[in-house]
Every structure is written in C-alpha cells, then in structure tokens.
Amino acid sequence: xxxxxxxxxxxxxFSSFLDKSAKISSKDLGFxxxxxxxxxxxxxxxxxxxxxxxxxxxxxxxSPVQLDLLPFSPVPRNQPATQLRFPWLSDNLMSxxxxxxxxxxxxxxxxxxxxxxxxxxxxxxxLSSPNSTVSSFQMExxxxxxxxxxxxxxxxxxxxHPERASSRASDDEENGLTRKxxxxxxxxxxxxxESFKEHNTLNPKQKLALAKQLNLRPRQVEVWFxxxxxxxxxxxxxxxxxxxxxxxxxxxxxxxxLQKELQExxxxxxxxxxxxxxxxxxxxxxxxxxxxxxxxxxxxxxTATPPPTNGNGNSNSNNNPSISLQLATKPRLFPFSQAxxxxxxx
DNA sequence: GGACGCTAGAGCCTTACCTCA
DNA sequence: CCTGAGGTAAGGCTCTAGCGT
Numbered sequence: 042x043x044x045x046x047x048x049x050x051x052x053x054x055f056s057s058f059l060d061k062s063a064k065i066s067s068k069d070l071g072f073x074x075x076x077x078x079x080x081x082x083x084x085x086x087x088x089x090x091x092x093x094x095x096x097x098x099x100x101x102x103x104s105p106v107q108l109d110l111l112p113f114s115p116v117p118r119n120q121p122a123t124q125l126r127f128p129w130l131s132d133n134l135m136s137x138x139x140x141x142x143x144x145x146x147x148x149x150x151x152x153x154x155x156x157x158x159x160x161x162x163x164x165x166x167x168l169s170s171p172n173s174t175v176s177s178f179q180m181e182x183x184x185x186x187x188x189x190x191x192x193x194x195x196x197x198x199x200x201x202h203p204e205r206a207s208s209r210a211s212d213d214e215e216n217g218l219t220r221k222x223x224x225x226x227x228x229x230x231x232x233x234x235e236s237f238k239e240h241n242t243l244n245p246k247q248k249l250a251l252a253k254q255l256n257l258r259p260r261q262v263e264v265w266f267x268x269x270x271x272x273x274x275x276x277x278x279x280x281x282x283x284x285x286x287x288x289x290x291x292x293x294x295x296x297x298x299l300q301k302e303l304q305e306x307x308x309x310x311x312x313x314x315x316x317x318x319x320x321x322x323x324x325x326x327x328x329x330x331x332x333x334x335x336x337x338x339x340x341x342x343x344t345a346t347p348p349p350t351n352g353n354g355n356s357n358s359n360n361n362p363s364i365s366l367q368l369a370t371k372p373r374l375f376p377f378s379q380a381x382x383x384x385x386x387x
Numbered sequence: 388g389g390a391c392g393c394t395a396g397a398g399c400c401t402t403a404c405c406t407c408a
Numbered sequence: 409c410c411t412g413a414g415g416t417a418a419g420g421c422t423c424t425a426g427c428g429t
Contacts, residue, residue, distance in 0.1 A: 223417055224405070242397080264418055267397075272416090274398090 225265070229255045233265050241270055 225233070232255055236247075243251065243266055245259075252259040 225417085245395090261417080263396090265416095267399095268416065268418085270397085271399075 223261070225257075225261075229257065233262070233269070237266065237269050241273070242266065 233251070236251060240247070243262065248259050248262050251257075252262045255262070
C-alpha cells in the first residue's frame, strides 16, 4: 500500500510530491497522508482569489451556516434553522461528567461572547454554554483578573482590531496575570482541522467566521492556524529528510557497487580481451559539458546490441565528437540521476 | 513615480502550560 | 506524589506586502 504524504505547502502541487515519492519503493514509506488542498495556497495567502472560490464553490453550499458545536447552546433568535450538528457530538454530552458546568462556573474564556458587553444581573457576561467537553481554560482566567469587563473589552477590540488587541495580551501579564494554557475541545480542533484541509491560511473574514462558529477569539483561530502550519512544515521536513537519507544510502550503495564493478572490469580487461561480448550499454559523454547520457541500452529481455565498435571496443569511430564508454552492465537509474539524464538528453 | 511611514499578516523561535507515562 | 518528555497554545520578533501621504 502506498499513500502520499503531502503535509507541506499547499501551494505546491500535491502531484510534485507524488512524483518524488513515486521513485521510492512502496516499502520505503508505508504511511503517507495527502493533505494537499486544492483551494488555498499562495493565492489565498495573498488575499484569496475570491472569484476563483466563487466559481468553484456553489453559492448554496457557501451560505452562512451556524455550526452547532455546543450541544445545548440556544439557537439565536435571528438565526434560521440552519444549524448543523457534528456527528461526533451526542446530546448526552450535556450530562457528561467532565463537562463544564456552565451555570456553576458561569464563564468560559474559550467562548466568543454571544453579545459583547451583554451582562446579566450578577454582573458577569451572559454567555451560553461554550462547549461541554473538557476544556482546561476556564473562566478562572478572568476571575483572576478580578474583572471580566477587561476581557469583554478586549473581545470587542478583538472583533474590530484583532491584531491590535491581541498584541495587548501581554499587558495582562504585566498586571500580574500568568499565562493560562488553553486546550481546545476535540470538536473545535476537529473543525479547525477540517477547515485547514480546505485552506491552510485564513483571510480576516474566514478567521472571524471560524471564530464565531467555534466560539473562539479570532486570535485563537489565527494562532491555531499558525501552529498548524508549523506542524505541517515540521512533518514535511521530516519526510523530506527521510527521503534524502534514503537517496543518500542508495547512492552510496550504488557508488560502492560501481567501484567494485570498475575494479572487476579493469581486472577483466587485463586478463580477457573479449569482455565486450557481454551485454553492453553505451554512455555518451559530451566533451563540452562532460555530462554522461545513456544513448542506448539493453533490450527489455536483458540482451544488448553492442554499438559498432572499432577494434578497441569504443564506438566513436564515426564523426560523432562525443566520447562513448562501453560498460558491461545495464544502466541503473535513480531518481536524481534519471532526472538529470533526461534533462541532459533534452 | 519614488520615498517614507504605517499596518497587517505570515513565518519562525521560544516560552509556558498541560497531560501522561 | 514527583518527574521528565512530548504536545500545543500563545508571545515576541522579524520580514514583507499593501496602502496612503
């Protein structure tokens, strides 16, 4: 079984990796995953080709849909009944033991406020359930602040100027806040993952939409994508490294084999003058660039037709200025040498 | 049209926190 | 309970492109 792993830059065509991996034995890489995406890549990085997207994606499948990640989050009044539910979410999540007790804890920083600044009687921001699954980043963050108005204000700014607002996050630490580790819920991660498969970069609109759908701050979505891209790149680097390592090993082995063969041929030449009767391959060397090109080779059955030779066994008895070498071996082509030979031949 | 400053976004590296064995 | 390793969200820095002046 051979799968292709393309975890890298989606702007690079997935097929390019396949070209590469095709030269690896199917035993070499047993596990590859295609994450290359059709939509996305540089065009999106440079501000998304909207027309292209519009052409390819039917408008009815693009209509804003509220994805209900929150098992018991109420449908907003102005929200049509277009909520989608994820199959992995079951209604019994509501009573899941590890679930956040929304009414008890009151708040979850993971959540994007339903209405910024909307407050209930006790002064806390009115937030519906963010996600009932385990998320370690609870509202203690704000409680530590002694005021959740701060976060409301920041959320507001996040919505309007996410970058500016996020750059101010460190201010909290200066005020005695410790950075609290957030862990996204499975559902949030899964949805972000799906989104990443579609496009590995986000434009501001997409970021905001995702943030709203997942009840996260835009900055969190942005950071997740940054980290995801980093992980992708790291994995791709590992795969590339492994591939190059194998190439190196193969070439080293081949070099060793050829050296040995050369020694044998030299020995044979001195002891047996008729060695040219062996199946032969002609390698032509261009005198100017010194590139070696295979000009003829063994037949598929393994027998070879030796080119016309002069008495010495060399075939450069014609007017061709190139130098030909006769080797009593079949050529073995490797990913790099093959490509180079093809390039040289062209 | 070129220079300059500002802003936003991306990449990269690092840090801090969390989970788990 | 402690500890170290690994995973990952987030902070900070730099670079680049786009835009307005």
